[in-house]
């Protein structure tokens with residue numbers, strides 16, 4: 001069955017896995033800039049990473065049979081304050097690229113002021129450029145997840161950003177209902193440290209009236225824990241083809257306005 005993975009770090013995955021995903025039916029993927037870089041980086045390293053996404057990753061995806069689109073952002077950590085400033089200045093020019101379909105990952109992880117300041121600056125850039133956003137939130141079992149998700153939604157509201165154009169990724173069971181009631185798109189990220197595939201399938205099964213607001217993504221496309229596994233689980237739970245395609249194809253296509261037939 002065809003699908004779109006709306007949060008896939010193709011730069012962190014080897015080609016064999018990407019080919020397997022393409023063979024399993026992945027027609028397109030959205031590559032987000034990571035929420036953090038390990039170590040210390042210069043602004044130039046971040047700009048090079050953006051250029052890599054927009055050039056190499058897009059072309060490399062085509063050579064494996066799928067289309068890649070990109071969301072850009074400045075990582076929460078790894079840059080000096082001057083580096084952050086420089087990236088904020090350069091980002092608008094990169095956002096004009098035809099493969100850019102949004103901004104992200106932006107958001108909060110532990111919720112400290114440094115994160116919040118950058119989150120607000122990037123929310124405003126996304127607003128100025130009329131782009132949807134991928135929001136990184138604390139992972140499923142992170143102790144701070146229930147409080148930080150509320151903090152994230154508050155910041156979005158305070159900055160008057162339309163929640164309908166937000167995908168709140170990395171959902172865990174403890175915050176699923178809260179997220180579903182915000183009006184945002186809710187991302188069920190299926191990955192080794194995030195949601196198991198059967199739990200994501202159950203979330204779709206148990207929320208029939210919220211299926212317009214659910215997407216499935218994989219972060220790292222892991223062969224066991226990725227979107228095809230959720231599709232199989234949804235089929236085994238008795239969901240119909242249109243219902244499965246809604247959360248794995250139609251919703252991400254519409255949300256990011258992807259030019260895919």
Ligand SMILES: [Zn+2]
Pocket residue numbers: 007009032034035105219
């Ligand atoms: Zn990610």
